[in-house]
Amino acid sequence: MDIQIKVNGINHHLQVEPSTTLLDLLREEMGLTGAKDGCGEGECGACTVLLDGDAVNACLILAGQADGCEVKTIEGLSRRGELHPLQQAFLETGAVQCGYCIPGTILSAAALLEKNNRPTDHEIRKALAGNICRCTGYTKIIEAVRSAAEELRNV
Amino acid sequence: MNHLYNPRTLPEALSILAETQGVVIAGGTDLIPQSRNRQSLPRELVNLTKVKELQFIREAGSWIEIGACTTLSRIIDAPLLQKKAPSLVQACSLIGSVQTRNRATIGGNAANASPAGDTLPPLLIHDTQVALISAAGGERMILLTDYLQGPGRTNQHQGEIIRYLRLRKLPRGMRSAFQRVGNRSGMAVSVASTAVGLLLRGETRDEIQELRIALGAVAPSAVRLPAAERKLQGRELTRENLERAGALAEHHSAPIADVRASENYRRRITRELVVRTLQGLSRASDQEED
Numbered sequence: 001m002d003i004q005i006k007v008n009g010i011n012h013h014l015q016v017e018p019s020t021t022l023l024d025l026l027r028e029e030m031g032l033t034g035a036k037d038g039c040g041e042g043e044c045g046a047c048t049v050l051l052d053g054d055a056v057n058a059c060l061i062l063a064g065q066a067d068g069c070e071v072k073t074i075e076g077l078s079r080r081g082e083l084h085p086l087q088q089a090f091l092e093t094g095a096v097q098c099g100y101c102i103p104g105t106i107l108s109a110a111a112l113l114e115k116n117n118r119p120t121d122h123e124i125r126k127a128l129a130g131n132i133c134r135c136t137g138y139t140k141i142i143e144a145v146r147s148a149a150e151e152l153r154n155v
Numbered sequence: 156m157n158h159l160y161n162p163r164t165l166p167e168a169l170s171i172l173a174e175t176q177g178v179v180i181a182g183g184t185d186l187i188p189q190s191r192n193r194q195s196l197p198r199e200l201v202n203l204t205k206v207k208e209l210q211f212i213r214e215a216g217s218w219i220e221i222g223a224c225t226t227l228s229r230i231i232d233a234p235l236l237q238k239k240a241p242s243l244v245q246a247c248s249l250i251g252s253v254q255t256r257n258r259a260t261i262g263g264n265a266a267n268a269s270p271a272g273d274t275l276p277p278l279l280i281h282d283t284q285v286a287l288i289s290a291a292g293g294e295r296m297i298l299l300t301d302y303l304q305g306p307g308r309t310n311q312h313q314g315e316i317i318r319y320l321r322l323r324k325l326p327r328g329m330r331s332a333f334q335r336v337g338n339r340s341g342m343a344v345s346v347a348s349t350a351v352g353l354l355l356r357g358e359t360r361d362e363i364q365e366l367r368i369a370l371g372a373v374a375p376s377a378v379r380l381p382a383a384e385r386k387l388q389g390r391e392l393t394r395e396n397l398e399r400a401g402a403l404a405e406h407h408s409a410p411i412a413d414v415r416a417s418e419n420y421r422r423r424i425t426r427e428l429v430v431r432t433l434q435g436l437s438r439a440s441d442q443e444e445d
Contacts, residue, residue: 001158001159018156018157018158018159018200019156019159019196021187040188041187041188042184042187042188042251042254042255043342045252045254048254051257054228054257055253055254055257056254056257056258057184057254057255057258059187060182060183060184060187060188060258061183061258062159062180062183062187062200062202064159064161064202065159065161065180065183065202065204067161067205068205108253108254111253112253126253126341127253129252129253129341129342130251130252130253130254130255130341130342131252
């Protein structure tokens with residue numbers, strides 16, 4: 001089927017199989033491998049991308065359902081080589097260990113900060129509840145989001 | 156899978172559904188995991204996410220109507236529902252994660268008919284009706300209690316979709332809440348859940364004028380407990396009577412044992428959940444009456 005989809009600001013017209021997921025499309029067709037296939041059933045959040053501004057699990061969306069939509073992946077977060085404050089904060093705080101959960105986690109955090117630039121720790125935890133991390137125990141991740149929120153408020 | 160259709164309007168969706176004898180998909184948060192890595196996706200899928208006329212929240216006199224494809228996120232953010240259906244808002248906010256809630260729909264939660272579907276107990280205490288529509292048969296309205304027929308089974312016919320859910324506003328002054336227990340506090344299927352409505356009588360508010368109780372995850376479908384409700388109507392608001400409500404709820408539950416919890420645990424936690432939810436409601440400060 002034919003679809004039209006905007007990914008990281010660029011319009012694409014594509015032919016996709018009906019059973020292709022958005023995750024497959026991004027990774028296999030477009031080479032955007034930041035989003036990961038962690039579980040394939042919407043439980044781990046490693047495939048989190050922003051669809052029309054909302055954090056979603058790309059593994060649960062058929063590519064055809066994203067026709068006419070705008071998608072942002074982790075690759076689209078930095079601007080002209082400059083890291084987004086969230087990416088910078090994650091690096092500086094030590095919130096990244098193996099890195100597998102990070103693209104999804106950062107995008108969930110980005111969606112949160114877009115709606116709420118002064119989140120409490122509870123609100124950060126709730127926003128990231130769908131992103132599982134096996135390495136860090138989440139402490140540094142929460143700290144990184146807090147730090148990025150402050151940075152964004154001061155900009 | 157052969158085709159995915161993206162209708163823009165309801166008549167278009169119904170007509171494609173009739174022609175192809177296909178299956179609908181909205182949020183996909185149940186359908187896709189259930190299709191075992193997309194091995195067993197239906198041949199013909201009709202995507203409803205672009206049909207705007209299925210996404211709405213509106214007040215209609217003593218009713219509130221919610222379009223079947225309204226997402227849980229949108230329900231949580233709706234001031235009308237926060238005020239008039241707080242148990243539904245509480246339930247939605249406990250389902251899955253942000254990512255799930257941005258796609259999952261209230262119609263999908265009903266149509267999936269999981270015994271543990273969290274929107275169902277709140278919908279039941281609102282005497283919810285399901286508006287079904289098809290290309291061939293027109294529209295019909297059916298009580299949610301009749302729509303739900305067992306685990307994964309509903310009264311829906313081939314070619315029908317849910318158009319909207321129709322909730323009755325609670326009696327003036329009735330407070331309501333939803334609580335549940337899961338194996339984790341987030342991203343967990345409920346092991347037992349309850350939605351409760353409590354209306355207290357008089358100046359002193361120490362008598363139960365009306366009580367509503369619905370249970371989830373402890374029977375083949377979510378259930379309302381009219382017998383228990385009747386037994387407590389008109390009774391004094393005492394600790395003893397709240398315990399009695401819990402005991403009645405336990406008595407009327409019919410849980411099974413599964414990977415998440417034993418039958419015995421579910422029974423006992425149901426009792427506790429109902430008592431605590433009622434205690435919370437009886438202590439709550441006065442809510443704004445409309």
